[in-house]
Amino acid sequence: MEDKDIIGLYFERSEEAIRHTKDKYDGLCRSIAGNILSVAGDREECVSDAYLALWNAIPPQKPQNLGAYLAKTVRNLALNRRKAEQTQKRGANQSDIIFEELESVLASSETVETAYERERIRRLIEGYLSRLTADKRRAFVMRYWFFDSIGDIADSLGMTKAQVKMLLMRVRKDLKRYLESQGVGLEA
Amino acid sequence: MNALSECLQDLNDSILNECMAVRVANGAPKLWRGERIAASWSIKALKIVASIAMVAAVVMAAAILPTLRRPGGRPQDSFCPDGILVEATVKGSKLNEAYFFAYCDIIDNYAPILLRSHEELLALISDMDEKLPDDTYHQALEKHSNIEEIIATYDEAYFKEHDLILYTYTDDIDDTETYMGLFWNETIREYQIHYLVDVHHTGIDGTLKFPVVQIETAKKLEPNCSVKIKFTTVRDDECHYCYP
Numbered sequence: 001m002e003d004k005d006i007i008g009l010y011f012e013r014s015e016e017a018i019r020h021t022k023d024k025y026d027g028l029c030r031s032i033a034g035n036i037l038s039v040a041g042d043r044e045e046c047v048s049d050a051y052l053a054l055w056n057a058i059p060p061q062k063p064q065n066l067g068a069y070l071a072k073t074v075r076n077l078a079l080n081r082r083k084a085e086q087t088q089k090r091g092a093n094q095s096d097i098i099f100e101e102l103e104s105v106l107a108s109s110e111t112v113e114t115a116y117e118r119e120r121i122r123r124l125i126e127g128y129l130s131r132l133t134a135d136k137r138r139a140f141v142m143r144y145w146f147f148d149s150i151g152d153i154a155d156s157l158g159m160t161k162a163q164v165k166m167l168l169m170r171v172r173k174d175l176k177r178y179l180e181s182q183g184v185g186l187e188a
Numbered sequence: 189m190n191a192l193s194e195c196l197q198d199l200n201d202s203i204l205n206e207c208m209a210v211r212v213a214n215g216a217p218k219l220w221r222g223e224r225i226a227a228s229w230s231i232k233a234l235k236i237v238a239s240i241a242m243v244a245a246v247v248m249a250a251a252i253l254p255t256l257r258r259p260g261g262r263p264q265d266s267f268c269p270d271g272i273l274v275e276a277t278v279k280g281s282k283l284n285e286a287y288f289f290a291y292c293d294i295i296d297n298y299a300p301i302l303l304r305s306h307e308e309l310l311a312l313i314s315d316m317d318e319k320l321p322d323d324t325y326h327q328a329l330e331k332h333s334n335i336e337e338i339i340a341t342y343d344e345a346y347f348k349e350h351d352l353i354l355y356t357y358t359d360d361i362d363d364t365e366t367y368m369g370l371f372w373n374e375t376i377r378e379y380q381i382h383y384l385v386d387v388h389h390t391g392i393d394g395t396l397k398f399p400v401v402q403i404e405t406a407k408k409l410e411p412n413c414s415v416k417i418k419f420t421t422v423r424d425d426e427c428h429y430c431y432p
Contacts, residue, residue, distance in 0.1 A: 028208065067208055068201040076197060099193065106192040121195040129203060141207045145196050148211065156210050 003066040010058040017058075018051050025067055029074045035147030036078040046081055050074040075145070098147055101168070105176045106184070121184055128178050132171065139164055140171050 001020045009017035029050055033043040050073045063069035106121075129137045135157055142148040142156065150168075154161045 028211075031211070065201040065205060068204045071204060071208070072197065079193070079197075102192045106195075118195050119198075121192075122198055125192075125195060126200050126203065134206070137203065138207050138210060141199070141203055142211060144193065145199055145204065146207065146211065152211070 006066060007058060007062060010055065011062075018055060021051060021054065021066070021070065025070050028067065028071060031148075032071060032074045032146055033078045035149070036075070036082055042081050043078075046078045047074060049077050053077070071146075098143060101172065102144060105172050106179065121179070124179060124182055124184065125175070128175055135159070136167055136171055139167050140175075143168055 001024065006017055006020045006024070009020065026047070029047045030043070033046045033050075037043045037046060050070060053073050054070060057073075129140065132140070139153050139157060139159075142153045143150075148156075150161050150164050153159075154164045157164070159167070
């Protein structure tokens with residue numbers, strides 16, 4: 001079913017909307033939650049919460065891209081749950097490694113303490129990503145937005161794991177240089 | 189949560205769409221961690237079985253081929269009718285990539301080294317022994333802990349008795365294994381490869397300074413097929429496997 005038809009069902013308050021959303025995007029939601037959260041129960045709850053959030057948000061909201069909207073919702077919920085996981089020390093996950101990788105680009109959380117600064121950095125990153133080759137951009141986003149494993153990225157892009165690792169390392173270094181040139185991430 | 193990750197949360201939909209279209213995890217529900225681990229172990233087990241089968245096949249072929257080609261020959265002497273095997277250990281040292289890397293650091297030379305003879309290999313190892321402090325090898329092993337295990341499993345337990353040189357490396361992060369068996373063919377004065385698995389990796393610290401064994405021919409070589417081998421290190425843009 002097309003996204004606009006599914007969104008139409010939400011506007012009609014038909015519970016079929018959830019079923020069709022699951023049919024189309026459950027794999028996506030589960031993969032994102034699974035990459036970020038280490039506890040199975042939390043992942044299930046996170047995905048369920050995302051569907052509920054979608055149900056509550058539409059209407060009035062009318063996302064232009066249902067998949068991206070849902071993916072962002074899952075990611076946000078999963079990252080919030082991850083904070084709780086960490087507080088309770090419930091084990092490490094792949095996301096810990098990915099966060100460590102990102103630390104090399106932008107370490108200090110104080111750098112983005114304001115919404116304005118976060119928005120500015122997001123725009124800088126989007127501009128930077130738009131100038132990359134498709135494979136570099138995809139690899140970066142898969143790793144640092146979807147929290148995909150190196151193996152999954154390699155499979156998706158038809159590359160070896162070593163190639164993906166090398167590519168990501170270069171993008172991280174380059175992004176760090178770029179952000180610094182824009183005054184982001186520099187020590188005061 | 190990482191600062192950059194927060195900034196990425198509201199990334200442009202079109203960029204996300206581009207990735208969603210190609211992600212392998214997108215189409216079908218992805219395995220949870222437990223299932224992934226189980227699958228991973230299954231794959232590892234398969235890899236081990238496949239590796240053992242490959243080695244066994246090579247050994248059997250190597251033992252049989254000389255007899256077939258040269259009736260009355262002594263297959264136990266060599267895998268190749270006219271070949272002479274290189275000893276697995278030379279002067280108590282094993283030449284592997286981590287060790288070689290430490291050597292490159294000391295001599296400050298990352299240029300490719302092309303070994304053309306057994307003597308050149310011995311000279312290289314001798315030079316390593318001379319230049320490297322006694323504990324360098326162990327320090328290198330500590331950096332790459334899996335190497336020791338692989339050497340223990342394959343080199344000591346199996347290949348030593350067949351007088352093979354084994355170059356090996358295991359990536360600590362993704363378990364990529366790089367190993368191969370070599371022997372020296374005196375007639376054509378080149379090293380020959382019995383088997384070869386995944387010769388390329390970039391090193392675990394991402395600095396790309398790790399040596400990579402570059403093979404100038406395709407993988408899956410036939411027994412007795414001859415190749416030239418360079419021991420070289422790769423730095424940044426020099427890696428022709430990643431940037432052909």
